[in-house]
Amino acid sequence: MSAPLTKAFFARNVVDVARDLIGATLLVDGVGGVIVETEAYDRDDPASHSYSGPTPRNRVMFGEPGHAYIYRSYGIHWCVNFVCRSGVDDGLATGAAVLIRAIAPTHGIGEMVARRGLDNPLQLCAGPGRVCQALGLSIAHNGLALDEPPFLLEPAEERPPVVAGPRIGISKGVETPWRFGLAGSRYVSKKLRQA
Numbered sequence: 001m002s003a004p005l006t007k008a009f010f011a012r013n014v015v016d017v018a019r020d021l022i023g024a025t026l027l028v029d030g031v032g033g034v035i036v037e038t039e040a041y042d043r044d045d046p047a048s049h050s051y052s053g054p055t056p057r058n059r060v061m062f063g064e065p066g067h068a069y070i071y072r073s074y075g076i077h078w079c080v081n082f083v084c085r086s087g088v089d090d091g092l093a094t095g096a097a098v099l100i101r102a103i104a105p106t107h108g109i110g111e112m113v114a115r116r117g118l119d120n121p122l123q124l125c126a127g128p129g130r131v132c133q134a135l136g137l138s139i140a141h142n143g144l145a146l147d148e149p150p151f152l153l154e155p156a157e158e159r160p161p162v163v164a165g166p167r168i169g170i171s172k173g174v175e176t177p178w179r180f181g182l183a184g185s186r187y188v189s190k191k192l193r194q195a
Contacts, residue, residue, distance in 0.1 A: 005153040007066030010146065014040045014084040014096035019164070019180050021082070021098060023156030028135040029149075031108030033125065034156075035100060036185040037192075039167045040178040041081070043095030050095030060143045061095045068151070069097050070132070070142040077129025080137050082146060101179070102126050104187040105134070127189040165192040 005024065010017055018040035026032045043050045050061045060069040061083055069081040081097035103125040105112055112134040113119045125131045132138070146153055161183035166175050168190055181192045 002155045002157065004147060005155055006147045007064065007145070009153075009155075010065035010082060010084045012065075012085055014042050014098060015178055017082070017084045018098040018178065019162055021100075022162045022180050022182050023158075023160035025106070025152075025154040025156075026100065026103055026135075027107055027152040027154075028137060028141075029108075030152075031111050031135055032152075033103040033106040034182075035102075036104050036182040037100075037102035037188045038180050039099040039101055040084075040180075041097055041099065045176065045178075050097075054095075058095075061097050063143075066146050068137075068141050068144050068146060070137060070139055072139070073129060078132035078138050079128040080132055080135075080141070099128055100131055101128050102181075102185075102187055102189045103131055104182075104185065111136075122186055126187055130189075163192050 018038040021035050021038050024035050026035050050058050054062045057071060060067055063083065065084050067083045069083050070078055073079050079099060081099050084096045084098055105121055105124045109121070112124045115136060116124055116130065116134050125134045144151065162180050163183050164177045164180050166177055167179045179192065181188045
């Protein structure tokens with residue numbers, strides 16, 4: 001088993017981190033699975049929450065890399081992001097984060113089923129809102145370090161095949177090919193249209 005990912009892993013360009021997270025295992029209090037879909041968001045990206053600068057909602061994105069940024073989408077679902085570097089060399093994240101869009105469940109599936117109220121493994125964690133519900137993530141986890149409990153992130157044993165394509169569920173920066181997925185995975189939220 002490889003050593004867990006540390007903050008240093010996230011102190012890199014957000015696009016590289018988004019790609020490199022594919023195949024990593026994400027656990028929250030022992031519940032989770034393999035990350036199969038991510039999206040990158042950068043400060044200069046009009047689709048990013050950080051595009052207009054720091055606010056009380058997005059302030060975690062402007063702090064130290066390697067922390068969870070959690071927000072509510074459409075007033076309904078929690079979404080988890082991993083804060084990364086944006087390219088400015090000041091040690092801070094400066095508004096970059098990776099959205100975790102989907103995981104393939106491998107640990108604590110019974111708990112996920114109970115939280116989600118369904119037992120179709122392909123639908124347990126296919127979408128950012130479903131990921132948070134299945135893992136029990138909420139605003140209470142916003143700002144927490146990703147290399148400390150309840151989080152555990154383990155790198156992939158081998159570099160998996162990754163495909164990239166346009167992001168989904170946004171209205172700006174739609175064609176930016178910063179959505180990454182595990183090639184051939186049936187657990188992604190929506191089939192990737194390769195860039």
